[in-house]
Amino acid sequence: MSAGCGPEVEAVTRGLGFDCHDVAPVVSVRAPWELAHWTMPLLEVLIIGGAVFAFVHAVRRYRAGDPVNLALWWTSLVYLFVTEPPLYFPEWFGLDRLYGFIFAHNQFTVQFMGDRLPLYIVAFYPVISQLAYELVRSLGIFARRGPVAGAVVVAFACQVFYEVFDQIGPQLKWWAWNPGNHIVNHPALASVPMTSMLLFASVSMAAMTYLVMRLAGGRARDGGPRRGWALVPRVLVAGVLTPPAMAIAGIPASLFGGDHPDTTAQAWVLGVELALVWLAGAWIVVAHLRSTGRGTDEPLSAFGRYYPAIYLCGLAVCWIGALPAYFGAHDGVTRDGTPIGSGPYALACFLAAGLLLAAQHAKRFARPAASVTG
Template identity: 40%
Template sequence: MADHCSPTFADLAGQLGFSCEEAGGLVEFRSPFALENWTLPVLELTIVLGALLALWYAIVRLRRHGDPTNLVLWFGATAYLFVIEPPLYFPAAFGIEDHVDTMFAHNVFTVDFLWGRLPLYIIAIYPLMATMAFGIIRMLGIFRRYGVLIGAACVGYVHHAFYEIFDHLGPQLRWWEWSLDNPLNQPMFDSVPMGSVVVFAALWPMSLAFCVQYFVGRHVDDGKRFTGIELTWRTIVIGLLASVGTFLLPLPATVIGMNNTTIRGIVYALELAVLAIGAALVMIRQWTALRRGTATPPQYTDPFVQRFATLYLIIFAALWIAALPDFFAAINGETTNGDPIGNLWYTAACFVIATASVLATFTVPRSQATPEAPASAVSTVPS
């Protein structure tokens, strides 16, 4: 697959310590003890295990409670991944090399696909992160009270907090490398492109959540039953439309900042600020109303999300603590090994938001009638 080793990717791979031309095939396996550093297998195990548990719990919810929402979310996020990621890895194969050069390169992990481009954990992180963020908002009853759009915005906000904890740590620990010469990655927010901070951390999960709740979630909440065929086509549509939403939502920054990266960064920041402030106010208002008893208690609980989101925060806190000595020894934004560092204060704020979001799900009252799912939402999908 050497013909797909573009100069940019080959250079990024070299910086990460592997050769593009020698990177496997469709799938490649390595010893976890032969990776760049010990944090790579820890990251990989955490994310892959979490995604598998999320899938298992989604299947359990469907079989026991007739609620396919989590399963549609899981596969919808995966479908979105396979629409978005391959063109970024092989722009020449998709005929877009004149417009989109290689934006980044992942390091090699225990399991890799597509000639070193796609680690297994990247496939897993899409449904896992979406499940955690969506589950938190659903447990707080925000979709039921405020509707699909506002609920989706809150999902984007919570997803952003969880994702940026990961996003600002990866470059320092050589989980991936960004191409600084690619104009699409500009402007940078320390070691992270603003496009990643806003589009991939907040806007794509908002788009996905909107589609999932619109096509499936709200109907399940009202007791509608779906057949297997209905769920299949709705999941495919969700993956495709979520991709369209990811193109539409950042358009203000894309259009206004087309010829000026500084303006693009400002508009990105404004979009994120509007989303964050609005979502935070809604979440605080809903939590307060639930605690005071002035809002209807949510009918949905998700113990997997509560437990795994807690574990995720603990593991990433440990990874960040392990990275702090090199972080504080960095000069001009780079460690002594030449790796870029993220923004510690922004990450700390994201830790606070993510932790508060998880704690909120433990501190609100639950409906006594239906602790798991609406009783009428019995699926016709064969069990």
């Protein structure tokens, strides 16, 4: 038996259409037209292209005197490599009793770590962090209300942009959750574990953004922005400290865990926390938009102007293609045997994301930005 390919892993990967015993240990490459679903190469182009766009934008900001975007881009990758390997191979880290086998990705064009880590997932971390940060920054919330309020709105923005992706993935076989894992994967909203919705889609990105703002966004001893190698240890520290922040947010629900978890109580706790993300984020945005002099010196970059809308349109195409099978599902499972996500919640996220973009594009600057441009 291949390392990391126990009975649960084997069952989940065979449901996705491949055998976890027959994988390349380091890297594998396959033709895009050989993938399990037509949306998969579209998703790869959307996310990998977005990561490149975000990197170019971050470098421009860095050269213009603002290192936060670039630091956040790299911190996202540090966070990825701190969190993803234990999720894929918990037995390697002695976490199999604590977390168990959680999920498996399908096979995409480029894959790493025994076909557990697709290249597009590597790209997704800097994409979602940059998308949310840039949206909040361009609204002037960081400049006017500080890093704490800005991080709260980042949590809200990440929630609505992430969940339009998270709620459709299992139906289209982008990945599959392990239904037998009652430690992490329950309770769930439709097919998506609520811990993933809260901790990964909101808390992690908010914590990471706050840490980067504090560690990399200040001034160096000479009074100028931090640059070069001085950013490296700060990026590493921010990436390593992000998972503990996630763990803190997960404590309330964990109080109802143990050998015999009360999933109903956990669902209520996680639901309340998710509601607080929505309410607090929306309240800060609305209060900011209603205030006077709201960050008129904040530029709207090319990345912020175009990519979030492109991202939403790309995911909308995937959802439209999935709707026939979604409406034809019985007991939450399509005729192809894949679980559906929550359409109402995804629709609410689409609407909220659209309103955030509308607020961003409705901004009118009193004068062109004098310093940093996108």
